[in-house]
Every structure is written in C-alpha cells, then in structure tokens.
Amino acid sequence: MSQGSLTLEVTxxxxxxxxxxxxxxxFCEGLDLPPKTVFQLKFAIEEIFVNxxxxxxxxxxxxxxxxxxxxxxxxxAVCIEDDGQPFNPLESxxxxxxxxxxxxxxxxxxxxxxxxxxxxxxxxxxxxxxxLTVRKNxxxx
Amino acid sequence: MEITETKKDGIHIFKLSGNLDSNTSPEFEQKVLKAIxxxxxxxVVDFEHVDYISSAGLRVLNLASKKLKRNNGKIVLCxxxxxxxxxxxxxxxxxxxxxVGSLEDALATV
Numbered sequence: 080m081s082q083g084s085l086t087l088e089v090t091x092x093x094x095x096x097x098x099x100x101x102x103x104x105x106f107c108e109g110l111d112l113p114p115k116t117v118f119q120l121k122f123a124i125e126e127i128f129v130n131x132x133x134x135x136x137x138x139x140x141x142x143x144x145x146x147x148x149x150x151x152x153x154x155x156a157v158c159i160e161d162d163g164q165p166f167n168p169l170e171s172x173x174x175x176x177x178x179x180x181x182x183x184x185x186x187x188x189x190x191x192x193x194x195x196x197x198x199x200x201x202x203x204x205x206x207x208x209x210x211l212t213v214r215k216n217x218x219x220x
Numbered sequence: 221m222e223i224t225e226t227k228k229d230g231i232h233i234f235k236l237s238g239n240l241d242s243n244t245s246p247e248f249e250q251k252v253l254k255a256i257x258x259x260x261x262x263x264v265v266d267f268e269h270v271d272y273i274s275s276a277g278l279r280v281l282n283l284a285s286k287k288l289k290r291n292n293g294k295i296v297l298c299x300x301x302x303x304x305x306x307x308x309x310x311x312x313x314x315x316x317x318x319x320v321g322s323l324e325d326a327l328a329t330v
Binding site for chain 1: 303
C-alpha cells in the first residue's frame, strides 16, 4: 500500500473550502481511494473547518489553518491545527439560543454524522493551538 | 453548483449539479423557499449530478420538508448516489424525505 502525506495551509475564509476540497480529493485520488471514502472525508473535514471558522476565532483577523493528511498502514489521518482561542469543534453547538427548537435539533446533525463516518476524532490544545485529529480506517466500509 | 428549475404537471423540479456545501447551499435554500412561497407544493430534487453534500445541504432539505409538510406538500429526491443516500439514512432523513430511483419514479410519487 502506498504511503503519502499532504500539508496545506488555508485562511479562515469560507471560500477556502473549495481549495481544501480540491486538494483533499486530489490526494485521495492519488491513493486510489473509493468515492465513498473521499466523500466521507470531505464531509467530515468541511464540518470541522466550517465550525472552526464560524466559532473558533473571536477577532476579525485573518488566521491560518494548517491541515496535514497522512496515509499510513491503512489509516488516513487528518490533522487540523489553528491558532485561535481554545475551541473544540467537536463540542460546538449552535450558539444561537434564540433558535427555534426544530432547527436546534438539526444543529448538531453535522457533527453527529461526522462522528459516525469517521473511525476516530480527537481534540487537544497544544502550544497555544487547537489540534483536531480525524482518523479513517480505510479497511472499514 | 448549477441549479436548474423546471415545472411539469404542477411539480417543481430542481436539478442540481456539483457540490451542495456550505457555500452553495444558501442559493439552493433561497430558490427552494421561493418556490414554496410562490405556491409550489410538490417538489422533486434530482441528485443525478450531485457529487457531494454537506450538513449545510441536509439542513436545506430538512427545512424544505418541514415547510412543505405544513401545507400538506411533498418533496422527493431521486438519483442519489449510494454514499450520499447512506448519509440520509444515518441522519434519519429517510423517515420524512423519500428517495427514489429515477426522475420518472419521483414524478410519479410526489
């Protein structure tokens, strides 16, 4: 099985999602991963990225977010690192408490699905950075 | 993402092409809500050329479904890729958002 890694840096802008998606797709295609796996990874990473840029920074400044993807021993590990305030995107809930009940139920949907689709998700705060690691065991369906 | 709208026999058909993500979902939401506001009660969304959907896209469909339900309306999806269908299933959306095979099936069901 081929090994490989990719590192990219994006800024905390919604438009960066396209770049992120394209680079991720290209990397996965290079590894001959099935469309389903590529889709699931894109889904999870978008969810996390959007949470980080939506709720992870309390200023209006531009921030850089570093994403590293590594393929080792049948596992794809994605590491998403940012320098924002302490923020765990896995625990983010819709902050809008004025949101009506039926919409709020859907607020946690993306994270619920992400946790279901990925093998492992882990957050830690290290060296003034938020570090989010997502793992997908490629042998799982 | 490209969105094409057509009407046939009182059914409002949306054909999507590309990625339904956080950036492209708002436009789709706007169009769907407008269709409902303008009186469309039977909606079909053709996923044949949809490569990707994120939770943002799911939210739009959930919202559309809820709004239509209030008016005894209906929304049906068709030609959904298996790996996307799986996400709808995990989310429990199949309970209120029917997914059928072809566009013909959708037009017959809605």
